[in-house]
Amino acid sequence: MVRTNPANPHESGASQPATPAASEMKYEAAVAELEQIVQNMEAGQLPLEESIAAYRRGCELLKYCQQQLSDAERKIQVLEDGSLREFDTAGGEAQ
Template sequence: MHALKFEEALAQLEQIVERMEGGRLPLDESLAAYRRGSELLKLCHQQLSDAERQIQILDNGSLRDFSVSGSEAR
């Protein structure tokens, strides 16, 4: 099984939330969905942390606020 990309994991997480919010899942399916959602959330957080570390490395160890001025956006 391949590692999920961030976008794939987030899409699956959104589907789980929609199913759970519908309130029609049996208890055992709700527990399984919650467990899977927790795994996906952890994966997303890890991938975001990894991306932040890569940005810090590329930006000489500091993570700066990103802002786009009118002249830079063109």
């Protein structure tokens, strides 16, 4: 029986765990993954095909994060009717 080296999945042919769609992630997790992708790409150590895949994933995460921030801003504007008010921790429910 031939064993592969689990420490190096690229050589073993082992499939990588499925990456969740950005829309299934929490904002903070998406930002953390995006930061990791940027670090990996800036290091210049990824092969061409992995760089292209990382770029695509980064674009997906960036678009998702920008949409989440935009949605949060719209919610705040609706809740506050466009005017700045003091935050009241005792009143109202969080949505």
